[in-house]
Amino acid sequence: MVDAITAIGSGYKGLSYYAIRSNLLYEMKKEFNLLVETFRKFWKETGCTIMVDGWQDQRNRQLINFLVYSPKGITFVRSIDAFDVVKGVKTLCNLFIEFVEFVGVTNVVHLVTNNAANYKAAEAMLNEKFPSIYWSPYVAHCLxxxxxxxxxxxxxxxxxxxxxxxxxxxxxxxxxxxxxxxxxxxxxxxxxxxxxxxxxxxxxxxxxxxxxxxxxxxxxxxxxxxxxxxxxxxxxxxxxxxxxxxxxxxxxxxxxxxx
Known part of the structure; x- marks a missing residue:
């Protein structure tokens, strides 16, 4: 790389850290989206489970990871900063609805979340909109x-x-x-x-x-x-x-x- 730059001669302006980072991140995001799309056809064929993993880090940031499970395997799809989301049941439910629609309502058979009261209330609201989706708390939290x-x-x-x-x-x-x-x-x-x-x-x-x-x-x-x-x-x-x-x-x- 250095040889190629010096061969150009004086006047070459190198890319900034941000330009390189952004390009690499963009390419990785494209690759990730393609991977998710390859799994999507399996979700349609077999049905799938949405797994919602909410947790709090040492700085008290509320984060939610969304994963989709099917016989093909587990796919991480999204992670969001949910500091303002987890406090409101309706807001949390809207977040679930948005993700269910992203995966495909007819593809989702099962939703797994923790057993907290706000998650249970949000799921009840979700079930009113999509009665075909079965909910259960994840076993690790219950244990x-x-x-x-x-x-x-x-x-x-x-x-x-x-x-x-x-x-x-x-x-x-x-x-x-x-x-x-x-x-x-x-x-x-x-x-x-x-x-x-x-x-x-x-x-x-x-x-x-x-x-x-x-x-x-x-x-x-x-x-x-x-x-x-x-x-x-x-x-x-x-x-x-x-x-x-x-x-x-x-x-x-x-x-x-x-x-």
Whole structure:
């Protein structure tokens, strides 16, 4: 490219960043639209499901992704900034109507959204206009709500606190983490997050699987002779790991949420 530019000689004006970016983006958009059009004929032949994935990022921006599923595969079609949309049921419904008409009313068999009250109300309005479209909430959101309710139970929240204490101690001590990672079949512990209830139970399951490794470590000479053993937080860690009641409760909860 540089050789070609220098061959032109003085006076050549290079394209700006914005001109190059715009051209590339335009070409990519054309390619994307062609891809969507190739899927459209399959939507007509087999019918399709519209999947609406609404979420909020760390800066509290409300975004909605629209995807279309058919036996041919899943196609991402559109993403919008929906800060003002999700608050109004009618506005949200109009957005659904617009997308359904884009896909083709006779092509859409099924609509999947989350289980929030505004989405359910918007779907009810949509169903009045298009009675042939069946709606259902997406399973992940329903399961998340179920696990959230289970997590509010006193004994489960106590377990979750203990799991969090174990996880923090393990990952804040390089010596301990390096020792555990050398154990056969070691899996990294998923760190519990307040906004994703399932991660608490997944972390609980992984901790339960590492019971013998953790108990072996807290009784090992390597740990007892190390400076980590004299850490104040180590006392809490050891008490949890050698507590049989903690492990019995872990077994019960892991079996309950396994399905």
């Amino acid at each position: 998340n709500l179920i696990l959230g309710d289970i997590g509010k139970m006193e004994n489960v929240s106590t377990l979750a606190k203990s799991v969090s204490d174990i996880t923090k101690f393990v990952y804040n001590n390089g010596f301990l983490l390096a020792w555990l990672r050398k154990r056969h079949g070691w899996k990294e512990i998923i760190r519990p997050r307040a906004t994703r209830f399932a991660t608490t139970f997944i972390a609980l399951k992984i901790i339960h699987e590492h019971k013998h490794d953790l108990q072996f470590f807290v009784t090992s000479r390597d740990f007892i002779d190390s400076r980590y053993y004299r850490d104040k937080k180590a006392k809490i860690f050891v008490e949890i790991v050698i507590d049989n009641r903690f492990w019995n409760d872990c077994t019960i909860i892991v079996n309950i949420v396994a399905p």
